Amino acid sequence: MKPQSMGQAVLIGLALIYLASLYFMSSPVWMGFTINALIVAVVALAWNITGGFGGMASFGHAAMYGTGAYASAILQVQYGINAWIAFAAGIVAGAAMGAFIGALAFRYGLKGSYFALVTLAFAEVLRICASSFAITGGGSGLQLRLEPGLSTLQFNERAVVYTILLVIVALVMALTAWLKYSRFGAYLIAVRENEDAARALGIDTYRIKVKAMAISGAFAGLAGVLYLQVWLFIDSAVVYGSAVSIEALIGPIIGGAGTVWGPLIGTLGLHLLGEGAKHLLHNAPGLNFVLYAVVLICALRFLPQGLMGLAARIGTFRKKDDDNA
Amino acid sequence: MLEVRNLSKSFGGLKAVSDASLDVPEGGIVGLLGPNGAGKTTCFTMIAGFTKPDHGSVRFNGQDVTGLPPHRICAMGMIRTFQIVQPFAGLTVQENIAVGAYLHHHDRAEAMAVARQVGKRLGMGAMLDRPASSLTIAGRKRLELARALATGAKLLLLDEVMAGLIPSEVSEIVGIIRQIRDEGHTFLMIEHVMQAVMSLAETAYVLNHGKMIAHGTPRELVQDPGVVEAYLGHGAAARLQEGHHA
Numbered sequence: 001m002k003p004q005s006m007g008q009a010v011l012i013g014l015a016l017i018y019l020a021s022l023y024f025m026s027s028p029v030w031m032g033f034t035i036n037a038l039i040v041a042v043v044a045l046a047w048n049i050t051g052g053f054g055g056m057a058s059f060g061h062a063a064m065y066g067t068g069a070y071a072s073a074i075l076q077v078q079y080g081i082n083a084w085i086a087f088a089a090g091i092v093a094g095a096a097m098g099a100f101i102g103a104l105a106f107r108y109g110l111k112g113s114y115f116a117l118v119t120l121a122f123a124e125v126l127r128i129c130a131s132s133f134a135i136t137g138g139g140s141g142l143q144l145r146l147e148p149g150l151s152t153l154q155f156n157e158r159a160v161v162y163t164i165l166l167v168i169v170a171l172v173m174a175l176t177a178w179l180k181y182s183r184f185g186a187y188l189i190a191v192r193e194n195e196d197a198a199r200a201l202g203i204d205t206y207r208i209k210v211k212a213m214a215i216s217g218a219f220a221g222l223a224g225v226l227y228l229q230v231w232l233f234i235d236s237a238v239v240y241g242s243a244v245s246i247e248a249l250i251g252p253i254i255g256g257a258g259t260v261w262g263p264l265i266g267t268l269g270l271h272l273l274g275e276g277a278k279h280l281l282h283n284a285p286g287l288n289f290v291l292y293a294v295v296l297i298c299a300l301r302f303l304p305q306g307l308m309g310l311a312a313r314i315g316t317f318r319k320k321d322d323d324n325a
Numbered sequence: 326m327l328e329v330r331n332l333s334k335s336f337g338g339l340k341a342v343s344d345a346s347l348d349v350p351e352g353g354i355v356g357l358l359g360p361n362g363a364g365k366t367t368c369f370t371m372i373a374g375f376t377k378p379d380h381g382s383v384r385f386n387g388q389d390v391t392g393l394p395p396h397r398i399c400a401m402g403m404i405r406t407f408q409i410v411q412p413f414a415g416l417t418v419q420e421n422i423a424v425g426a427y428l429h430h431h432d433r434a435e436a437m438a439v440a441r442q443v444g445k446r447l448g449m450g451a452m453l454d455r456p457a458s459s460l461t462i463a464g465r466k467r468l469e470l471a472r473a474l475a476t477g478a479k480l481l482l483l484d485e486v487m488a489g490l491i492p493s494e495v496s497e498i499v500g501i502i503r504q505i506r507d508e509g510h511t512f513l514m515i516e517h518v519m520q521a522v523m524s525l526a527e528t529a530y531v532l533n534h535g536k537m538i539a540h541g542t543p544r545e546l547v548q549d550p551g552v553v554e555a556y557l558g559h560g561a562a563a564r565l566q567e568g569h570h571a
Contacts, residue, residue: 193413202399202428
């Protein structure tokens with residue numbers, strides 16, 4: 001998680017200063033906005049595991065996000081199960097959905113845009129299913145009963161919600177860093193760079209990829225559950241909609257895919273930009289997506305390694321040359 | 326150590342390899358020669374588990390490994406390298422080697438230590454912290470070898486590790502391979518660089534149009550009329566003979 005250059009240290013510092021400053025600004029608008037951005041950052045971190053480290057660009061992370069949210073909501077609303085258990089179940093459901101999609105797609109050797117299309121198709125099928133069945137509340141969605149408290153995982157205080165989200169984002173990032181420097185992380189990067197060479201070195205690439213999808217699915221499911229607990233309402237368009245999938249991939253790509261900080265920085269930057277544009281142009285609906293598209297195209301053209309990649313080139317810390325034998 | 330019997334593979338109507346058999350004794354260096362398109366690499370992919378043979382069997386250390394997936398075969402101690410070397414970009418040289426070492430060392434510190442040790446043995450000590458993508462061709466060939474060694478494999482199938490190297494680099498790699506062999510490894514190598522084959526291989530097989538046409542010491546093979554014709558065309562052996570007598 002250590003920054004490798006002055007530029008990266010500045011970028012991370014800016015993000016941290018912004019996040020900390022919200023405690024002193026006492027602006028409910030900004031805090032609400034940032035709470036949203038943090039939930040998106042968790043899906044972005046989920047996408048980063050498969051798309052960033054594993055090179056499997058999914059276009060349908062909404063499938064896992066929505067499954068997590070719906071699993072938790074159905075358990076709480078339809079079966080009256082405790083919010084904590086439902087919370088855990090949402091994460092497990094997200095992981096299971098990720099593993100299922102991965103197992104199917106990789107069994108047939110899907111890669112690149114074919115994999116992206118299949119994930120998109122899964123998310124869309126799930127969206128349509130969720131809007132048609134009674135257990136998911138059909139077209140009207142599911143609403144949690146408002147009962148603030150620790151046992152229901154609902155909090156009135158914005159600052160409390162914000163703090164919990166900050167802790168969760170930090171935990172997910174710490175897990176990402178740990179994965180990156182583990183055997184699994186090295187194998188995942190090897191699979192991204194050259195699958196045949198990875199197989200020759202004794203890596204069961206199919207298992208590694210499915211495992212990555214399961215971990216990514218767990219993070220995405222977690223984000224879905226967080227959305228549910230913060231806003232207490234979900235419907236099929238909100239949690240299975242392609243907007244979720246797009247936001248999941250755009251943050252890491254702009255911030256720097258395959259880095260620990262990239263997804264958070266990219267997501268925060270984009271949301272600030274989108275919010276700023278909305279205020280300037282008087283809330284024209286959908287304008288943030290137009291802006292995202294422009295930023296995405298520019299990032300792909302000029303910043304293939306995202307903001308973290310750009311910052312890495314500014315003021316590189318000198319590495320000590322130990323052991324030149 | 327390795328017994329390949331009657332291996333055959335067709336792609337559509339094309340018989341890429343037919344009835345190929347070979348043996349690699351433990352501690353040996355065996356060459357696999359043949360003109361371009363003879364089926365050498367196809368042989369390798371079948372032995373290492375990347376493609377399933379239509380017929381035939383591969384036995385490694387007495388165990389039948391025919392049709393097993395590559396990662397299982399690698400775990401048993403046989404590994405192949407690739408003709409076109411592609412280091413894992415975005416990782417340092419040491420981390421690249423560690424990907425191989427992780428096979429039997431699950432802990433990062435341990436795998437990195439093994440990687441450092443293997444890297445130094447192959448004369449890459451000064452490059453360990455460099456990004457792998459910055460290596461020259463010669464460096465990449467060494468890295469490919471280092472990664473394979475780090476898995477702890479005992480039998481290495483090398484696919485043209487000398488291709489694209491200048492003569493001084495070839496003699497360095499030849500030295501390295503000999504050193505690794507003396508440490509208890511066995512090699513089966515596809516090679517076009519005759520300087521390397523002549524000085525390294527104890528025996529060699531020659532493949533042409535998917536069939537084994539000759540087997541012997543490299544010195545016998547260069548005088549074999551069938552081998553000469555495979556490389557230089559029909560009638561070439563006779564003309565060479567005439568040239569010698571004239």
